[in-house]
Amino acid sequence: MSEKIAFLGLGNLGTPIAERLIKAGHELTVWNRTTSKADPLVKLGAKVVENAIDAIEDGGIVISVLADDAAVEEIFSMELVEKMGKGGIHISMSTISPETSRQLSQIHDWYEETYVAAPIFARPEAVVAGVGNIAISGKTAAKDVAKPILQGFVKGIYDFGEDPGAANVVKLAGNFMIAASLEMMGEAFTMAEKNGISRQSIFEMLTQTIFAAPIFQNYGKLVASNVYEPVAFRLPLGLKDINLTLQAAANVNVPMPMADLVRNRFISALAKGRQEMDWAALAKGPSDDAGL
Amino acid sequence: MSEKIAFLGLGNLGTPIAERLIKAGHELTVWNRTTSKADPLVKLGAKVVENAIDAIEDGGIVISVLADDAAVEEIFSMELVEKMGKGGIHISMSTISPETSRQLSQIHDWYEETYVAAPIFARPEAVVAGVGNIAISGKTAAKDVAKPILQGFVKGIYDFGEDPGAANVVKLAGNFMIAASLEMMGEAFTMAEKNGISRQSIFEMLTQTIFAAPIFQNYGKLVASNVYEPVAFRLPLGLKDINLTLQAAANVNVPMPMADLVRNRFISALAKGRQEMDWAALAKGPSDDAGL
Numbered sequence: 001m002s003e004k005i006a007f008l009g010l011g012n013l014g015t016p017i018a019e020r021l022i023k024a025g026h027e028l029t030v031w032n033r034t035t036s037k038a039d040p041l042v043k044l045g046a047k048v049v050e051n052a053i054d055a056i057e058d059g060g061i062v063i064s065v066l067a068d069d070a071a072v073e074e075i076f077s078m079e080l081v082e083k084m085g086k087g088g089i090h091i092s093m094s095t096i097s098p099e100t101s102r103q104l105s106q107i108h109d110w111y112e113e114t115y116v117a118a119p120i121f122a123r124p125e126a127v128v129a130g131v132g133n134i135a136i137s138g139k140t141a142a143k144d145v146a147k148p149i150l151q152g153f154v155k156g157i158y159d160f161g162e163d164p165g166a167a168n169v170v171k172l173a174g175n176f177m178i179a180a181s182l183e184m185m186g187e188a189f190t191m192a193e194k195n196g197i198s199r200q201s202i203f204e205m206l207t208q209t210i211f212a213a214p215i216f217q218n219y220g221k222l223v224a225s226n227v228y229e230p231v232a233f234r235l236p237l238g239l240k241d242i243n244l245t246l247q248a249a250a251n252v253n254v255p256m257p258m259a260d261l262v263r264n265r266f267i268s269a270l271a272k273g274r275q276e277m278d279w280a281a282l283a284k285g286p287s288d289d290a291g292l
Numbered sequence: 293m294s295e296k297i298a299f300l301g302l303g304n305l306g307t308p309i310a311e312r313l314i315k316a317g318h319e320l321t322v323w324n325r326t327t328s329k330a331d332p333l334v335k336l337g338a339k340v341v342e343n344a345i346d347a348i349e350d351g352g353i354v355i356s357v358l359a360d361d362a363a364v365e366e367i368f369s370m371e372l373v374e375k376m377g378k379g380g381i382h383i384s385m386s387t388i389s390p391e392t393s394r395q396l397s398q399i400h401d402w403y404e405e406t407y408v409a410a411p412i413f414a415r416p417e418a419v420v421a422g423v424g425n426i427a428i429s430g431k432t433a434a435k436d437v438a439k440p441i442l443q444g445f446v447k448g449i450y451d452f453g454e455d456p457g458a459a460n461v462v463k464l465a466g467n468f469m470i471a472a473s474l475e476m477m478g479e480a481f482t483m484a485e486k487n488g489i490s491r492q493s494i495f496e497m498l499t500q501t502i503f504a505a506p507i508f509q510n511y512g513k514l515v516a517s518n519v520y521e522p523v524a525f526r527l528p529l530g531l532k533d534i535n536l537t538l539q540a541a542a543n544v545n546v547p548m549p550m551a552d553l554v555r556n557r558f559i560s561a562l563a564k565g566r567q568e569m570d571w572a573a574l575a576k577g578p579s580d581d582a583g584l
Contacts, residue, residue, distance in 0.1 A: 133501040158497040173480040188465040194544035195461040205450040209425040213505030252486035254582040290546040
């Protein structure tokens with residue numbers, strides 16, 4: 001079914017998602033802080049607005065793909081939330097803290113609107129290819145509206161119940177596991193390299209056998225070559241996510257020493273001026289430490 | 293081609309390997325410290341000897357699957373190595389240090405024999421199913437003899453060149469990555485659990501999507517349930533392997549902070565009396581720390 005959708009946030013991930021939605025036949029009104037980023041979408045038929053609030057229709061559907069908690073809190077002002085109105089559904093795809101999701105959900109509730117958390121596991125090229133996966137949580141009736149829309153551009157949708165923060169917890173846990181896998185490969189490949197084995201050859205064996213998963217195959221290529229391009233997800237965003245993970249863990253008294261280690265790697269990468277690199281450049285840490 | 297093979301070591305992994313070799317038509321003379329373990333193999337047609345040296349034939353093939361460096365050094369006494377004689381090939385499948393492999397290789401060289409390192413990535417059930425993988429290294433002529441024998445019971449053989457220690461480095465790096473994956477899942481699933489999400493549901497999403505690899509799917513099941521049975525590889529052997537990894541890294545000045553973290557988890561597991569559990573019980577650490 002074709003839906004009218006207000007789409008907020010045209011970053012690296014938002015843009016290909018919006019494009020897929022337009023191509024699936026939905027009617028999009030898009031907003032982005034830098035309006036010019038909407039140009040390619042306007043050519044595909046999207047309407048563009050200067051202010052986020054002008055995208056909102058009474059009782060309509062809003063999809064947001066924003067950079068962080070602060071952006072979500074700023075864009076979803078009281079004014080905007082009020083304008084959404086009774087029956088409105090906010091599908092929030094940003095990687096933010098479970099707490100922000102839960103608080104925003106309560107505000108939406110006040111206006112008889114529903115908040116659905118639907119963060120996506122996908123790099124931009126995975127959105128284009130339709131192979132991403134979404135963790136979803138929130139009230140069932142709203143999820144029933146959201147799922148058919150989201151299904152159009154991902155491989156799978158995994159439902160984590162009614163708690164609006166649950167899907168964010170899963171997304172943070174997953175991103176922690178990706179970051180930890182980068183450090184893991186960085187250490188293993190460096191240890192092999194200094195023992196006279198090519199990084200490429202150990203990468204090939206392990207990612208064709210016991211570690212034959214997308215994370216190891218795709219990121220492993222970067223770690224094997226020690227070249228971290230193209231940049232799909234900037235390193236400071238990786239630090240943001242691991243900080244959110246550690247906060248979500250500390251809130252329920254869960255120590256995560258491996259996440260602490262990874263966090264320090266991100267901080268060190270920033271100290272070395274790597275803020276413009278892909279977050280996979282975390283894996284340069286072990287290689288620096290070994291004098292390579 | 294059917295070969296006469298002296299097979300030394302009938303542990304959890306050695307036994308199914310020997311069985312596959314017999315079923316593939318090779319003529320095995322087996323030895324194990326506890327001779328009775330050979331009984332099922334004798335029924336299949338193997339010859340059994342009381343002393344390892346009695347299994348050795350002049351210029352023949354020897355396959356060893358032993359517990360650790362000390363066992364390899366003890367069994368491959370000067371007397372036994374001398375008896376192997378010119379043209380003899382030792383296919384060493386144990387997970388041992390690269391240094392032990394290199395030293396033993398030099399001793400074999402002295403007698404015009406060849407040492408081939410061929411550690412296997414497989415739990416016993418993977419050997420039975422023929423889905424394990426072998427890293428191999430050593431002199432090419434001997435590898436050409438070893439490969440067709442090994443090919444009969446694994447999915448893939450990956451060649452890491454002539455350095456007899458290289459395959460051991462790869463095996464240690466891989467085992468480190470498995471242990472680190474256990475800790476990673478332990479932390480992520482515990483963080484999810486205390487945030488109200490079932491360990492099973494986050495396990496299912498992540499291992500069906502971005503972490504869809506055997507290590508995460510098979511070990512993840514144990515970490516999700518927090519029950520570490522059946523025991524295929526005892527926890528103290530995991531500590532042995534991580535110690536070897538750290539030593540092989542330190543020998544070439546590579547710090548591995550994630551491996552240090554994992555090592556401490558093994559030590560703590562022993563302190564808690566978990567020596568009879570599978571090494572995957574490492575992943576109980578994060579859950580203990582979180583008061584579960």
